[in-house]
Amino acid sequence: MPATNPAESVQQQFGAVAAAYVTSSYHANGADLGELLAAGEFTGAERVLDLGCGAGHAALRVAPAVAEVVGVDVTPEMVAVATELAASRRMANVRFEQADVTRLPFPDASFDAITSRQSAHHYSDLPRALSEAFRVLRPGGRFVIVDTVAPEDPALDTFLNCFELLRDASHVRDWRGSEWLRMLSAAGFESAEVLSRYGIPLDGDAWVQRMRTPSQKVQTIRLLFREAPAAQRAAFELRSDDPWGLSVPSALFRARKPA
Numbered sequence: 001m002p003a004t005n006p007a008e009s010v011q012q013q014f015g016a017v018a019a020a021y022v023t024s025s026y027h028a029n030g031a032d033l034g035e036l037l038a039a040g041e042f043t044g045a046e047r048v049l050d051l052g053c054g055a056g057h058a059a060l061r062v063a064p065a066v067a068e069v070v071g072v073d074v075t076p077e078m079v080a081v082a083t084e085l086a087a088s089r090r091m092a093n094v095r096f097e098q099a100d101v102t103r104l105p106f107p108d109a110s111f112d113a114i115t116s117r118q119s120a121h122h123y124s125d126l127p128r129a130l131s132e133a134f135r136v137l138r139p140g141g142r143f144v145i146v147d148t149v150a151p152e153d154p155a156l157d158t159f160l161n162c163f164e165l166l167r168d169a170s171h172v173r174d175w176r177g178s179e180w181l182r183m184l185s186a187a188g189f190e191s192a193e194v195l196s197r198y199g200i201p202l203d204g205d206a207w208v209q210r211m212r213t214p215s216q217k218v219q220t221i222r223l224l225f226r227e228a229p230a231a232q233r234a235a236f237e238l239r240s241d242d243p244w245g246l247s248v249p250s251a252l253f254r255a256r257k258p259a
Contacts, residue, residue: 030200032146032252033061036117039144039195039254042066046112049136051101051129052119056082056094058146062115063094070111072099073119101129109138117146118250121164121174130187140259143189148200149251150174151235159232160248163224166217167208177251189255199237199247207245 036058040048046066050059053071055078063069063086071094073079082096099105102125114133123129133143148164150157150173157176164171175183177194184192208218225233226240237247
């Protein structure tokens with residue numbers, strides 16, 4: 001049965017593939033995990049919230065550097081695999097809960113820092129999610145985000161979001177860096193900045209298999225790649241022959257809640 005709301009769409013899409021995200025080479029070992037940890041500037045005393053925790057990789061990377069991490073995800077299967085992964089690593093200061101990032105079940109100023117890694121492009125209402133993050137963050141707290149980002153060029157933006165949506169029906173939008181900075185400011189954050197930009201190289205077959213993309217849509221994506229203009233091919237490092245693949249642009253952002 002088709003999903004009736006955005007949260008259900010994400011649950012349907014990711015519930016069946018949660019286990020694949022435990023072993024995904026990028027999600028488990030991407031270099032941005034270390035960059036996210038460094039950007040948090042943790043002292044060891046923080047209580048941290050990880051939004052859209054997925055299989056728990058960001059939460060588990062941060063946990064040894066802080067007092068406590070709470071990871072939330074709207075998909076119960078993701079919460080389950082993240083909990084299992086934390087138990088297998090004997091990480092006692094991490095717990096995971098099912099929750100919608102646009103309606104967080106926490107009091108105001110509950111956390112010293114918030115992280116979000118490769119989940120915001122699935123948020124049904126990103127401005128509302130940012131407002132919720134602002135609400136539950138204590139004054140002076142840090143918000144560190146890693147996410148895929150669209151180029152500022154409209155044609156490249158359209159091309160990226162087109163193939164992202166074909167690959168994953170729960171995809172909402174890869175936002176432009178400028179849009180991220182405006183939305184963070186509108187939510188009340190200050191000192192919003194892009195700390196780094198990089199591409200995530202992806203093997204095409206593994207990329208679509210992880211999301212169980214229907215074969216007809218895979219064929220459409222590969223046709224898009226084969227017929228892409230030179231600017232699109234260069235921007236996303238498209239490889240249309242076997243082995244086919246691409247590189248998805250991503251960025252690391254940091255902002256603070258005014259003290």
